Structures are given as C-alpha cells and as structure tokens.
Amino acid sequence: MKRMTGNLQSKADKYNRGGETVTYKLLIFTCYGGCATGVAASKACIRIWEENPDDVKIGCLPAVIVPWKFNEIMKKSAKRILIDACGVQCGKKLFKKEGMSVDRYIELTSTLGLRKAKKLPSEDLEKAIYKIVQKEVNTLLGKNLLQEEKTGKELLIAFGTDDGENLNNDHVGMAKYFYVYKFINNKEVRIEKRKNVAFKGNESIKHGDPKKAKATYSVLEGIDVLVGKKFGPNITRLLRKFVCVVARTQSFSNAIEAVNSNMGRIVEEKNKEGDRKHIVL
Ligand code: SF4
Numbered sequence: 001m002k003r004m005t006g007n008l009q010s011k012a013d014k015y016n017r018g019g020e021t022v023t024y025k026l027l028i029f030t031c032y033g034g035c036a037t038g039v040a041a042s043k044a045c046i047r048i049w050e051e052n053p054d055d056v057k058i059g060c061l062p063a064v065i066v067p068w069k070f071n072e073i074m075k076k077s078a079k080r081i082l083i084d085a086c087g088v089q090c091g092k093k094l095f096k097k098e099g100m101s102v103d104r105y106i107e108l109t110s111t112l113g114l115r116k117a118k119k120l121p122s123e124d125l126e127k128a129i130y131k132i133v134q135k136e137v138n139t140l141l142g143k144n145l146l147q148e149e150k151t152g153k154e155l156l157i158a159f160g161t162d163d164g165e166n167l168n169n170d171h172v173g174m175a176k177y178f179y180v181y182k183f184i185n186n187k188e189v190r191i192e193k194r195k196n197v198a199f200k201g202n203e204s205i206k207h208g209d210p211k212k213a214k215a216t217y218s219v220l221e222g223i224d225v226l227v228g229k230k231f232g233p234n235i236t237r238l239l240r241k242f243v244c245v246v247a248r249t250q251s252f253s254n255a256i257e258a259v260n261s262n263m264g265r266i267v268e269e270k271n272k273e274g275d276r277k278h279i280v281l
Helices: 008-016 036-051 067-076 090-098 108-112 123-141 143-150 210-219 252-261 263-270
Strands: 024-030 056-058 077-084 104-107 155-161 177-184 187-195 225-228 243-246
Touching: 024 036, 024 090, 024 123, 036 056, 036 108, 036 123, 067 077, 077 090, 077 123, 104 108, 104 123, 108 123, 123 143, 123 252, 155 187, 155 252, 155 263, 177 252, 187 252, 225 252, 243 263, 252 263
Parallel strands: 024 056, 024 077, 077 104, 155 225, 225 243
Antiparallel strands: 155 177, 177 187
C-alpha cells in the first residue's frame, strides 16, 4: 500500500509538529462509492471501527474541504488511511488538492485486479476487502507485531455446539459439546470433541449460579479461549479462566475465520493478568 508523500506533507507537517492532544489513533477515510468495492469498503470500515472502538474512527471524507474540519482532523488524528473504491481516485484527488497527508493509501480495484462494478458486493468480496483494510489498520496500530510475536504460541480454543456444525443457540455453557481446536500460525486443527457432561448433570442449576460456571470450567480444563453465540451472567467468572469470545454468527466456519482474523486481540486479552474483557466478533 502506498503512502502519499511529496508536497502533501508540507501542509500536514505544521499540524503534526504542534504537540496537540491526539484524540484518534487512526482515522479511516473511504469514498463510499456506489459500487461493489465501495460498499464493501464502507462495511469493512464500520466493522473495523466496531472491533477497535478505542483506536479507530471513520473520518468524514467531504469534510476535508471545510477549513475548520481540516484543522480538526489534522490536530486530532495520529494516523490516517484513505481508501478509494475505484481508479478514478476521487479521495486521493481531494486530499491532494487540500494538502492532507495519509499514512496508507489503498485503491481497491487495482489492488484486487477488478473492474468497477455497479452492484452490491458478494460475501467473498466483502471478506477480501475487510482483510486488505484490516491488515493496514493492524500495521499502523502495531498489532501485527504483537501477533507475530505470539505466532509460536498455540492456543486451545473451544466452540460450544449441539450439532457440530453450528454454534449452539443458548448460552455457551448449555452446549451439548465443546469442539476443541488448536490454533497456531493462523491455522487451526480440530483435536477433540468434549461432551458437556457437567452441564447434563446440573440442568436444574440456574443461569449465573457459580456452580454452573464451575461445571463449565471442569469440562474445559486446559482451554485458553471459549467461543459461543451467547454467554450468560457467569461470563465474569468465566473470564477469570478463559478469554470469552462472542461470535455473531451461526456457522463454525465463520466463527473460525473470525477467530483467525482477530488473533491479535484474543492473544492480547489472554495475556492480561486481570480485568479481562470479553471480545465480540
Ligand atoms: S473513487 Fe470511484 S467509487 Fe470512489 S467516489 Fe470516486 S468514482 Fe466513486
């Protein structure tokens, strides 16, 4: 991905040297073009904002032409990414005209070797564009480094399921089985199917009862991360033992992909001594 340099830097430098308080670690601008790559880019940006609420925000691209907004953007953002959905490069032209610099520039149709298509994106295109933008975001936030540092470490991740194909619909502790996968270097292999025997013997126990959390621990010995569609009030107890991941999807394959795409965040939570937070994917 390119960094926009040259004359664009001069106007921006005067803000970056000002020592102002930085509010946003990273602002993402996208042209939101009415085409498949534009819609997919906008969805990717929203998802990435949701996944990184403390670090990332979407910037208003047209606001760059308003002088006080330009000043605010330059003063408050540490880094910026600009995405154009097609080779017309409207965003790049606007930034160049106004003298706004960016740390990464992505033009999607040439990056993907596609022609601009005036239609909604396919699921595959959405995934591909999400990965392109996510990679650049992680690089600028220093998250790739964290992930690379941890790639030698394997994680045992359990998924709650009733049928082996989908995450169970009830609280994860009510799943009939836990399918255990070993994740290492962005690859996963299923190593075990554990029957949730502890749950079966305690069906009368209410949600949130500490005995129920204990029953879940006993089945999930040695597990690093627990993935489910829903967690009950016991999530605060479970977080002391595992990283808890709420996957907003039904299928295992989508849940596994989401876990692989967010391994940096998962490892970060795993390594926390206390005050672990659950992760929503
Ligand atoms: S770069 Fe392409 S998709 Fe984006 S606003 Fe311009 S013409 Fe539309």
